[in-house]
Amino acid sequence: MIELLERICNTPGVSGFEGAVQDLVFRELSPVVDEVWRDRMGNVIALKRATRADPDGPTRKLIYSAHADEIGMIVSHIDPQGFIRFRAIGGLDPRTLPSQRVLVHATKSGPVELKGVIAPQAGWLGTPADRERVFPINELYIDLGRPAARVKELVEIGDVVTFASRFERLNEDMVMGSNFDDRIGVYCLIEAMKRLENPDVDVYAVSSVQEEVGVRGIPTAANVIEPDIGVAIDGSLPSDTPYAKPEEHQCALGDGTGIYLIDNRTIGSPALVRGLIDTCQRHAIPYQRNLGGGTDASEIQRRGAGALATTIGAPTRYMHSTVQLCHLADIEATTRLLATFATEAARVLPSDWR
Incomplete structure (x- = not known):
């Protein structure tokens, strides 16, 4: 876990100049998916096809998206x-x-x-x-x-x-770096695809570009894929420090992945939020309800005919600084949720969808 996470975090990739980190993502995903390619915007897209799709209906599509760019x-x-x-x-x-x-x-x-x-x-x-x-x-x-x-x-x-700050392990539980928004998400995306077996939907893992400058990358990928479901993977906003007021408390480091209910660009689709929470509860994956900032989910939700969409992610302290902190248990919980949900994602879709 630590070795791959460190390599991802120590590879430069400012918005619009994500080539080096996208090369790494491409190499890591290639052996574990059915197809992988880049689009003209620079997004890396990997597809793992459904093995348990409903034979009487269309195979549904799920996007997992984490942005590779950093400020x-x-x-x-x-x-x-x-x-x-x-x-x-x-x-x-x-x-x-x-x-x-x-x-x-x-x-x-x-x-x-x-x-x-x-x-x-x-x-x-x-x-x-x-x-x-x-x-x-x-x-x-x-x-x-x-x-x-x-x-x-x-x-x-x-x-x-x-x-110039580099990835560091502070202790057995905590790690620190300057670009955990959103290299933690990129790690979870890759690791979940490595673990994923027998999905009931076609799973598209997208390492997107230019999220930090206006969510510019994911629209081109979503336009082509036309997903039914979209889950962005990005940092959750914790409120477990002296800077936060007690009445603002939503999530804390070490208590599980954050599941967004709403953010400043997206209202999380209720059926999807319920489905993610249900997966966590049935598989003993620690989770927290969270209100967050804007992510790739907003563009996934509104493309084509529309999609169920929300965001999950490890709580991250001090985002957009050089001393961002994450708890390894939250990273693992996020990865487990991604790998598990894709095996039972189709159940969250309304039966009358076309």
Whole structure:
């Protein structure tokens, strides 16, 4: 478990530049599915065909989708001193950026990773107000610690920047990384397909692209597949830290996978939510009811003739930071639910569906 999870999390893949991590996903899924391919958007799609479909009706289609992309940055300017300005790709929180170590993925003279830091302002240089304010991204810069001429030899506008933090195991239960949103989901997707036996629906595992910049990747896959059911796999929002109010409590690390009832883009289809909960209860899979943020489920639900859709996922603390935390038991619960539900998914569909 840990070895594959670490490889997935340590492979770069900022939105729009997911090639390396998608190569990994393609290799891992190829031996365990009936077909695997990429679409023109860059999504990796793997199909495991039903072995127990209803002989008297159409074979139904289930999408499992986890997004491969992570938030990051792109070089927008190199000043005369060799300092690099950048723009955000995805929802970066400016409060978390100063003092972060980064990697500039330079391509001008051949691919190379250049270590750098998002420069903080020294406390004695600014005003008292500066020490209290959050610097907007357009005032921040990256320092590579190299002469300006050398920076300009290596770096050009459009080079991608990622955070330098790596996957870590904090203890026997907890792991930490900068891109658990949504590399944990990608791991669960791959591992569930490896475990899946005798599905009663055609199962399409989609490692989608560009979710962090507006859920742009999954629509092309869903348009082609035309699923009956869609389950996005993404981080659940825990409320088990001092930042959360007691009355906001929904889920906690270590208590199971989160099943979304509603988020800011999707109302989870009640029949599907009930079916997922029923699977958890009958197979002793720990789960939690959750209200979350927008995911691929919104686009799966609304494509073609429509689909039952919702999201599940391991609770993840401090998403969109470089210190995201997950509990290994929740990752396992999410994987088990995916692998088990696909063997009995057809039962959640209304009998009068065409």
